[in-house]
Amino acid sequence: MxxxxxxxxxLKQTAANKVTLALLLVLPVLMISLLGYAMKxxxxxxxxxxxxxxxxxxxxxxxxxxxxxxxxxxxxxxxxELVPVDSAxxxxxxxxxxxxxxxxxxxxxxxxLGQGDxxxxxxxxxxxxxxxxxxVRSLLDSFAAYTNTQTALSQGYQNYLPGTQGDTASSRAGxxxxxxxxxxxxxxxxxxxxxxALDPFQFFAATMLVFFLLTTGMGVGTGIINERTSxxxxxxxxxxxxxxxxxxxxxxxxxxxxxxxxxxxxxxxxYAFQVNWGSSPLSILFILTPVIFISSALGIIFAxxxxxAKALTSILSxxxxxxxxxxxxFTPVPVLDPVARFTVNKWAFNSLSSLMAGGxxxxxxxxxxxxxxxxxxxxxxxxxxxxxxxxx
Amino acid sequence: MIRLxxxxxxxxxxxxxxxxxxDVSTGEIFGFLGPNGAGKSTxxxxxxxxxKPDQGEISVDxxxxxxxxxxxxxxxxxxxxEIALFDNLPAWDNVEFFAKLxxxxxxxxxxxxxxxxxxxxLADKAKGVPKGFSGGMKRxxxxxxxxxxxxxxxxxxxxxxxxxxxxxxHILESVRQLNKLGSTIIYTTHYMxxxxxxxxxxxxxxxxxxxxxxxxxxxRLLVNEEEKIVIEGTDLNFTCLxxxxxxxxxxxxxxxxxxxxxxxxxxxxxxQDILFILQRNLVKVRNITLVEPxxxxxxxxxxxxxxxx
Numbered sequence: 017m018x019x020x021x022x023x024x025x026x027l028k029q030t031a032a033n034k035v036t037l038a039l040l041l042v043l044p045v046l047m048i049s050l051l052g053y054a055m056k057x058x059x060x061x062x063x064x065x066x067x068x069x070x071x072x073x074x075x076x077x078x079x080x081x082x083x084x085x086x087x088x089x090x091x092x093x094x095x096x097e098l099v100p101v102d103s104a105x106x107x108x109x110x111x112x113x114x115x116x117x118x119x120x121x122x123x124x125x126x127x128x129l130g131q132g133d134x135x136x137x138x139x140x141x142x143x144x145x146x147x148x149x150x151x152v153r154s155l156l157d158s159f160a161a162y163t164n165t166q167t168a169l170s171q172g173y174q175n176y177l178p179g180t181q182g183d184t185a186s187s188r189a190g191x192x193x194x195x196x197x198x199x200x201x202x203x204x205x206x207x208x209x210x211x212x213a214l215d216p217f218q219f220f221a222a223t224m225l226v227f228f229l230l231t232t233g234m235g236v237g238t239g240i241i242n243e244r245t246s247x248x249x250x251x252x253x254x255x256x257x258x259x260x261x262x263x264x265x266x267x268x269x270x271x272x273x274x275x276x277x278x279x280x281x282x283x284x285x286x287y288a289f290q291v292n293w294g295s296s297p298l299s300i301l302f303i304l305t306p307v308i309f310i311s312s313a314l315g316i317i318f319a320x321x322x323x324x325a326k327a328l329t330s331i332l333s334x335x336x337x338x339x340x341x342x343x344x345x346f347t348p349v350p351v352l353d354p355v356a357r358f359t360v361n362k363w364a365f366n367s368l369s370s371l372m373a374g375g376x377x378x379x380x381x382x383x384x385x386x387x388x389x390x391x392x393x394x395x396x397x398x399x400x401x402x403x404x405x406x407x408x
Numbered sequence: 409m410i411r412l413x414x415x416x417x418x419x420x421x422x423x424x425x426x427x428x429x430x431d432v433s434t435g436e437i438f439g440f441l442g443p444n445g446a447g448k449s450t451x452x453x454x455x456x457x458x459x460k461p462d463q464g465e466i467s468v469d470x471x472x473x474x475x476x477x478x479x480x481x482x483x484x485x486x487x488x489x490e491i492a493l494f495d496n497l498p499a500w501d502n503v504e505f506f507a508k509l510x511x512x513x514x515x516x517x518x519x520x521x522x523x524x525x526x527x528x529x530l531a532d533k534a535k536g537v538p539k540g541f542s543g544g545m546k547r548x549x550x551x552x553x554x555x556x557x558x559x560x561x562x563x564x565x566x567x568x569x570x571x572x573x574x575x576x577x578h579i580l581e582s583v584r585q586l587n588k589l590g591s592t593i594i595y596t597t598h599y600m601x602x603x604x605x606x607x608x609x610x611x612x613x614x615x616x617x618x619x620x621x622x623x624x625x626x627x628r629l630l631v632n633e634e635e636k637i638v639i640e641g642t643d644l645n646f647t648c649l650x651x652x653x654x655x656x657x658x659x660x661x662x663x664x665x666x667x668x669x670x671x672x673x674x675x676x677x678x679x680q681d682i683l684f685i686l687q688r689n690l691v692k693v694r695n696i697t698l699v700e701p702x703x704x705x706x707x708x709x710x711x712x713x714x715x716x717x
Binding site for chain 2: 017018021022025028029032033245246247248250251252253254255256257258407
């Protein structure tokens with residue numbers, strides 16, 4: 017019953033402080049919304065890149081010309097915006113600086129290649145935009161390599177195909193190319209390390225949830241320091257309650273506050289941004305519980321070491337911001353990946369994102385083990401330091 | 409009721425309490441009198457089980473505190489020196505919380521909380537929050553939080569620090585009433601007047617040692633042979649004070665406003681010499697009084713320093 021009284025009293029205090037309450041509930045969803053919208057382009061690289069406008073004239077009606085046309089529109093479609101132009105005007109338009117690069121396909125390209133002669137696609141560049149220049153050259157090099165390889169293969173197969181002698185070289189090449197293509201297919205397999213890609217709101221919902229749950233530990237720490245300096249702790253300790261009951265009261269009240277905050281974040285992001293949190297609320301609870309225990313333990317440890325609530329808030333803020341930053345919580349790319357792997361944020365985020373991608377508890381046992389072990393170690397340290405401080 | 413035997417408490421290399429032995433009987437108002445840092449709060453912390461002694465035995469109501477800490481705490485109500493309240497919770501919630509910790513529940517809880525607020529003169533402020541209260545009201549609420557569960561022993565650690573005379577009188581009257589209602593009270597203060605006014609017995613504590621214990625009369629008897637000469641005059645100066653201090657039979661001499669206070673066992677013998685020094689230093693004497701030793705004098709005599717040094 018004493019524990020219940022302690023928990024209710026802590027909750028009453030939190031509820032009485034309207035500013036704190038508002039920050040607890042509003043700040044996480046505000047951060048998720050802001051970061052989600054601000055970082056959207058990073059999660060959608062194709063839409064984020066500005067296309068290069070390139071002048072394009074293709075006078076070759078033959079197979080190579082058509083093939084190049086198709087290649088540039090399909091492979092280069094994400095990068096290039098092909099602006100059709102009359103071949104006579106291409107040079108002058110590039111020189112005028114309106115377009116940095118132009119591609120000119122000569123009318124006899126297919127014919128010359130078919131006859132075994134050399135022919136070249138012309139890239140007209142002003143040299144002013146090195147990036148566009150290199151992208152165009154790279155695409156054309158790819159096409160050339162592909163075409164040359166196919167040609168070489170078709171020629172190489174001639175000796176193995178009966179009944180082709182006497183045909184012209186170009187028709188043989190065409191037949192062989194068709195045979196080779198029909199036999200040699202390619203399957204595209206998507207390989208992603210962490211399941212389907214997250215959208216920015218899913219990503220920040222998970223990282224910010226972990227971040228804000230960690231910060232609830234500051235409430236535990238400042239509460240203990242304030243109660244110690246105001247004499248309230250002396251009065252509580254002179255009451256017939258055990259020290260363990262006091263600490264348990266603190267962590268349980270923090271658990272309730274943190275779970276209310278987490279529920280708010282989960283519900284808001286689900287309805288506002290369609291964030292999919294997976295199908296198992298119990299699994300989410302399994303992830304959040306050790307995170308909350310870790311945050312409480314850190315609050316108690318720093319409250320036992322420090323004498324000022326302001327100092328505790330400053331230090332723990334720095335710790336939590338750094339951990340979140342290093343783990344890549346503010347950006348989709350971890351800043352220091354080897355270090356990030358050892359942060360609470362990363363373990364919790366990986367677990368949550370796994371559930372979001374349809375994973376189950378069995379997929380996150382490693383991360384959960386790391387979280388629960390860390391919580392246990394920190395709690396042992398917290399109890400030892402708290403006892404030492406009381407005895408001093 | 410409360411018994412301390414050879415109790416020693418160290419904080420690092422500092423001895424906070426040095427082999428203190430003490431008995432407080434049921435129904436007493438026992439005062440710990442001593443300057444700041446004398447060891448009063450440490451003694452209270454030990455009795456409340458907040459810290460453990462390095463040596464010695466403490467028992468409360470016949471229970472050894474080492475083995476029955478929770479049972480002892482059930483019998484205690486502590487009024488800490490600080491205003492130990494939740495500033496943003498209503499007065500009612502503050503009292504109710506500590507009463508709950510003491511084990512009260514249900515209708516009895518409500519009845520006792522109401523009673524405690526009534527006793528502290530805060531019944532009409534039950535819904536008010538302490539951060540909006542005056543210093544005196546906070547002090548009274550501080551007491552209400554300690555008495556709602558009707559403890560056998562109430563321990564008050566300097567409950568009147570920093571408040572106006574009216575609130576102070578209210579608190580002192582409250583202490584007497586609580587005592588009449590059957591509580592044994594331990595009261596620490598460095599205000600001599602308070603100790604004289606309400607305590608039935610007083611323990612003088614200095615540098616962690618219990619220098620003397622007894623009733624006011626018993627303590628005065630300890631320095632009965634000493635007298636205090638109070639000389640009112642103008643142009644009192646440092647040179648004159650030093651010359652008086654240098655006289656062989658003077659135990660202590662101090663200035664207090666326009667007065668000179670001299671403690672000596674032989675007032676009649678030495679008065680002539682004092683007047684000669686004053687005359688030599690051109691001090692105009694207006695009045696000379698011989699006063700009975702008070703607790704301040706007792707403390708000065710026993711410790712060689714004033715209570716508020």
